[in-house]
Amino acid sequence: MATFENISITEDARLLLQKTQSDGVETVWQRHDAQQPQCGYCETGLSCRICVMGPCRIDPFGEGPQRGVCGADADIIVARNLCRMIAAGAASHSDHGRDLVEVLAAVAEGKAPGYQIRDEEKLKRVAAEYGVTADGKDTLAIAAELADAMMEDYGMRRKSLTLLSRAPEKRRRLWDKIGVTPRGIDRETSEMMHRTHMGVDQDYDNISKQFTRTALADGWGGSMVSTEISDILYGTPTPVAVDVNMGVLKEDHVNLIVHGHEPNMFESMVESCNDPELVKAAQKAGAKGINLVGMCCSGAEMMSRHGVPHAGNFMSTEAVLATGAVDAMCVDIQCIKQGLVAVADCYKTKLITTNRRAHIEGATHIEFVEHEPRSSTDEMVIQAIARFKTRSIPVEIPQISNPGIHGFSHEYINYMLGGTFRASYKPLNDNIVNGRIRGVAGVVGCTNPRVKHDWVHVELTKELIKNDVLVLMTGCAQIAVAKAGLFTPEAAHLAGPGLAEVCETVGMPPVLGVGSCVDNSRILIAASEMVKVGGLGDTLAGLPVAGAAPEWMSEKAISIGQYFVGSGVYTVFGVHFPTVENTKFHNLLFDGLESTYGMGKWDFTADPYDMAQKMIAHIDKKRKELGIDKARERVLMDMASRREMDVA
Amino acid sequence: MKQVVVHPERCVGCMQCMVACAVAHSSSGQLYTALAETPRPRPRVHVGAGRYNEGFPNRCRHCDPAPCMLACLAGAIFRDEHTRTVLIDPDKCINCASCAMACPYGVIRFHEDPVAPPGKSVAVKCDNCDRRVSQGLVPACTEVCKSGALTYEEMDEAMRRKTAEVARSVSAGAETAAVPPALALLAAVKKVELSL
Numbered sequence: 001m002a003t004f005e006n007i008s009i010t011e012d013a014r015l016l017l018q019k020t021q022s023d024g025v026e027t028v029w030q031r032h033d034a035q036q037p038q039c040g041y042c043e044t045g046l047s048c049r050i051c052v053m054g055p056c057r058i059d060p061f062g063e064g065p066q067r068g069v070c071g072a073d074a075d076i077i078v079a080r081n082l083c084r085m086i087a088a089g090a091a092s093h094s095d096h097g098r099d100l101v102e103v104l105a106a107v108a109e110g111k112a113p114g115y116q117i118r119d120e121e122k123l124k125r126v127a128a129e130y131g132v133t134a135d136g137k138d139t140l141a142i143a144a145e146l147a148d149a150m151m152e153d154y155g156m157r158r159k160s161l162t163l164l165s166r167a168p169e170k171r172r173r174l175w176d177k178i179g180v181t182p183r184g185i186d187r188e189t190s191e192m193m194h195r196t197h198m199g200v201d202q203d204y205d206n207i208s209k210q211f212t213r214t215a216l217a218d219g220w221g222g223s224m225v226s227t228e229i230s231d232i233l234y235g236t237p238t239p240v241a242v243d244v245n246m247g248v249l250k251e252d253h254v255n256l257i258v259h260g261h262e263p264n265m266f267e268s269m270v271e272s273c274n275d276p277e278l279v280k281a282a283q284k285a286g287a288k289g290i291n292l293v294g295m296c297c298s299g300a301e302m303m304s305r306h307g308v309p310h311a312g313n314f315m316s317t318e319a320v321l322a323t324g325a326v327d328a329m330c331v332d333i334q335c336i337k338q339g340l341v342a343v344a345d346c347y348k349t350k351l352i353t354t355n356r357r358a359h360i361e362g363a364t365h366i367e368f369v370e371h372e373p374r375s376s377t378d379e380m381v382i383q384a385i386a387r388f389k390t391r392s393i394p395v396e397i398p399q400i401s402n403p404g405i406h407g408f409s410h411e412y413i414n415y416m417l418g419g420t421f422r423a424s425y426k427p428l429n430d431n432i433v434n435g436r437i438r439g440v441a442g443v444v445g446c447t448n449p450r451v452k453h454d455w456v457h458v459e460l461t462k463e464l465i466k467n468d469v470l471v472l473m474t475g476c477a478q479i480a481v482a483k484a485g486l487f488t489p490e491a492a493h494l495a496g497p498g499l500a501e502v503c504e505t506v507g508m509p510p511v512l513g514v515g516s517c518v519d520n521s522r523i524l525i526a527a528s529e530m531v532k533v534g535g536l537g538d539t540l541a542g543l544p545v546a547g548a549a550p551e552w553m554s555e556k557a558i559s560i561g562q563y564f565v566g567s568g569v570y571t572v573f574g575v576h577f578p579t580v581e582n583t584k585f586h587n588l589l590f591d592g593l594e595s596t597y598g599m600g601k602w603d604f605t606a607d608p609y610d611m612a613q614k615m616i617a618h619i620d621k622k623r624k625e626l627g628i629d630k631a632r633e634r635v636l637m638d639m640a641s642r643r644e645m646d647v648a
Numbered sequence: 649m650k651q652v653v654v655h656p657e658r659c660v661g662c663m664q665c666m667v668a669c670a671v672a673h674s675s676s677g678q679l680y681t682a683l684a685e686t687p688r689p690r691p692r693v694h695v696g697a698g699r700y701n702e703g704f705p706n707r708c709r710h711c712d713p714a715p716c717m718l719a720c721l722a723g724a725i726f727r728d729e730h731t732r733t734v735l736i737d738p739d740k741c742i743n744c745a746s747c748a749m750a751c752p753y754g755v756i757r758f759h760e761d762p763v764a765p766p767g768k769s770v771a772v773k774c775d776n777c778d779r780r781v782s783q784g785l786v787p788a789c790t791e792v793c794k795s796g797a798l799t800y801e802e803m804d805e806a807m808r809r810k811t812a813e814v815a816r817s818v819s820a821g822a823e824t825a826a827v828p829p830a831l832a833l834l835a836a837v838k839k840v841e842l843s844l
Contacts, residue, residue: 037792040667040679057663060683061670061690064663581684 008315008453010483012246012398016319019396025346027318028339032449045078045578051198060580075204075585080196082558082578082585083211087192089559090214092334093518094154094185094222095357096262100229101150103264103370107233108144111371114268117143118235122411126228130162143232150225154185161185161221163228167524168531170539171568175216178597180209180566182217185225189214204585205592212566212599219563224521230263230301237304237407237515239416239508244482246316247401248309249325253291254282254388256381259317260332261516263301265354266294268373269330270306272381281382285389290381295320296335297475297516304407304515312483313454313476314553315447318343324393328384330377332368333358335446335554347393350383404487406478406513410526416506425526425533428470432544433535433628436498438468439619440530442523442564445549445557447476448575454480456550456574456608461486463612465510468496469619472526475517477551486511520560523547524567537626541568541598544622546615550574550608565593565600570618572611577604649731652776652787652798653806654705658831659695659797661703665789666691672777672788675762687760692774693789693798694755700839705789705798708755708774710734716747716756716773724771733776738764741771795831 004014007029020027041047046058048068056068058077067073072080106112117123117139124134127142130149134142153161160181164172175181182188192214195201201210231237249255256273258266272278273292282290293311294302302308311320314335320326321343328350329340336353341362344351353359354368354376364383368376408416417427431437441464447453457480464471465486473481485491492503495510503510514522527540536543547564549557552573564571579586594601605611623629635641667679674682674689682689693707714734717725724740725747727733736747738761748756748771756773764770777787785791790800799806 037664037668039662039664040671040792041664043679044683059663059666061667062688063690063694064666576680581680 006452007449009455009458010245010312010316010453012400013312013316013319013453015398016246016322019322020319020343023322023346025322025343026339027343028315028337028449031339043576043578044580045081046074046580048072048077048080050080050196053198070198072202074580075583076202076207078579078583079204079207079211079585083192083196083207083214085555085558086211086214086562087189087196089555089557090192090218090222091189092556093218093226093559094189096333096518097185097222097226097229098154099262099264100226100233101147101154104143104150104229104233105147106370108140108147110140112373113371114271114373115233115370117232119232122228122236123232126232129165150229153221153225156184156187158183161217163224164220166528167220167567168528168539171541174539174598175566178209178212180213180216182213182221185217185221188217205588208585208588208593212562212593215559215562216566218559219521219524219567223518223560224524226518227515227521230518231409234263234267234301235305236411237409238412239405240304240307240407241403242303242307242309242406243401243403244303244310244312244479245401246311246320246323246397247399248291248293248311249320249323249397250288250291251325251395251397252288254285254287254289254327254381254384255291255293255325256384257293257295257311257320257326257329258298258302258331259295259329260298260336260355261296261334261518262332262355263298263305264370265330265332265368265373265377266298266302266308268368268377269380270302270308272374272377275378275381278378278381278385282385282388285385287385287388290384297518298332300475300478300513300516300519304409304513304519307407309401310479310482313447313479315449315453315476321347321349323395323397324348324391325395325397327387327391328352328380330354330380331358331360331363334556336360348387348391350387352380352383354380402483402485402487404482404485404513405489405509406482406487408472408512408514410514410522410529413512413526414529416508425529426535429530429533429535431498431502435628436468436502437470438496438498438616439544439546439623440470440472440527441545441615441619442472442474442520442547442569443481443550444474444477444517444520444523444547444560445552446554447480448551448553450553450575451551451606454483454551456606456611457481458484458486459608460548460550460611461511462494463609464615465491465495465499467612467616468499469616470499470502471511472523473511473513474515474519474523477549478513480551481511482513487513517556517560520564524563527567527569539568541594541600542622542626543568544619544626545569546618547571548574548611548615550611561602565589565602567600568598569600570594570603570615571600572603572605572614574604574606574608574611576606577602650800650802652707652790652800653803654707655797655799656698656702656704657835658795658828659703659705660795660831660834661695661697661701662794663695663703664792664794665693665705665798666695668788668792669693672780673762685762687762689762690757690759690772692755692757692772700835700842702835702838703797706753706755707789708734709753710774710776715750715752719746719750721746728778731776731778731781733778734773735775735778736771736773738768738770743769743771745771747771
């Protein structure tokens, strides 16, 4: 295995991995090592298992077969594989959203005790977008109608998704023209699966349209619905100081970690952990209290909304158990490694699965039900207390935690920049036009044992802010950079002079955390606002913005990447990209989508400095196209010259 | 001295050895970039299909005496005295194909190669990954083979192991099969498929 210095830049992950190795416990890094070298056909996307005439492989070096049994060539095999990744990614975000729509409906019917509408104003605002008028209706009636209208977005009755109305007009017309306007959230995923079935869509260019449409149904549909309902039910995030890293665990407390993605169970867990009876029970067991901590995207949601401390990102979920301090880890959906079972077993942590859709053999299953949330979360807390009482493993917690400011929703960014008097994105646009801020980058995505843990995220982000690029972050990327301490207003000194000046004026960090991975939809909304406010052209593709997922690993990341590209954003991925360079489909993604269809385009590099240069070059290109690349001469206007001005 | 040993009964026909071989003989040594190279690197190990469509990794046996070496009029084929590997000097090769005609196994191919003069097709075959081995690595095909069909070991050790496996499989009430059950099943399925 690589040396511990080479696998992560975080001190605590290294310490704990060393511990797992001496304890004889296998983690993601050893399993990754055991898989080396990985299969070249699968890496390039050139293997096809879609039907049982196969499996087929295309020999990329030309000696072996160049077509599958059905005749499929390299382009269509690679395309279908990526298309199916998108379908799975979009389905994951959208199914997450569906759960939230169901909770909203249950709240409206009074069948979800413990849940309530926390942001009524946002409920009314979103309802209005769905054509649900507020006049005279009580809150729950509006919620019922909104939930109903959102369910229609999942179906096949609409010609286009409701929230697409948030995109700039020109972009929507472009989508219509190309024929990629998403109609129903589930419909697009379903059609994608159909088109990639054996013998259906076998034109790499035509199939790429459904590829885009499915991704857009995620970004402007499933993910956006998730974010909006989460805000309505649990509160729209506003900045909050949070500690991140494993030092947030407390030796003398019952430590309970929630890891996964949906906020529903976690919200109920907050209440359970604050229940006086349960706190008393914990104290009776000898603990000072109950310490509730988040991980992964569940953690990112709760950190942004309630300031719940965060113990680390996806690569840290096994390592954290090696502290011996985790009494229970409660998980719901997505990114939960099956390997956790063996690690939890070694350190006697209770690993509890909670979601009907995600059981893991060997873990305890306590099913979370929305209409009776406390019954299951209380039980999980009781199990954690029981584990605390019988702790037999020596506890070793690396005392490292990094404070930072998180919770920048698009609504708050709007308020922050203009105040209550004239809340607007105008100051942001103005600062981009005057060059203090060079552009905006979204740096998002997972962590991956194929690259040095957190390193690519942190180096890329540092490089971007140094060059006056404001960085918006979500999910595991956000946690990586928070651990490096960049989420404090003091980190402004690491930014270039222009961005530093803006950060000091507003009192914000140079890097803004906007939430979990479904909250990437907030970045779409923020970018659309920038276009609507004016001064930076009339289309998303014209903005000086770029996106990146430097340590991505999941199918969801590909879907996010394509909904950014489809929305007009230049997007760079790290680690590896499962296509073959110079094939027709690869060239379409990396060039044709932009030059032929007016979308954004994909790019790839594993190196963070190269990635930053690519993103900055793109931002500079857009600045030049907008004519804001050079400082303009300042003209003193007197009354006479004002009268001559042509005010349109 | 360790060498590449082929255990054909364990081959599942995944052809990963071919990709690993081509990458190992590319200029960049990385899959993603190797695919964009000119000349495009090519494998020196070739997986063929047996009578029951079972895989067979076919590679140079580095025979001694080597028919290819005897047939090479240009004197391009020579044996490395230290490793006993039969090698081809791309600068001396005249692309006459005499070696390929003499080779009983059909493992010599003719194409451009990163180490050959640009634009010239030369005879190319397995070099036992001499470059990798000198760097302390094992041959690429043995590193990538997941089923143990290609191993890098002392021939004596390989033969001892094989003898032990066969001996155990023929003894009465044998518990361990010479071939792991999953591989035996795969082979059986392939045979049945063809007989239907």
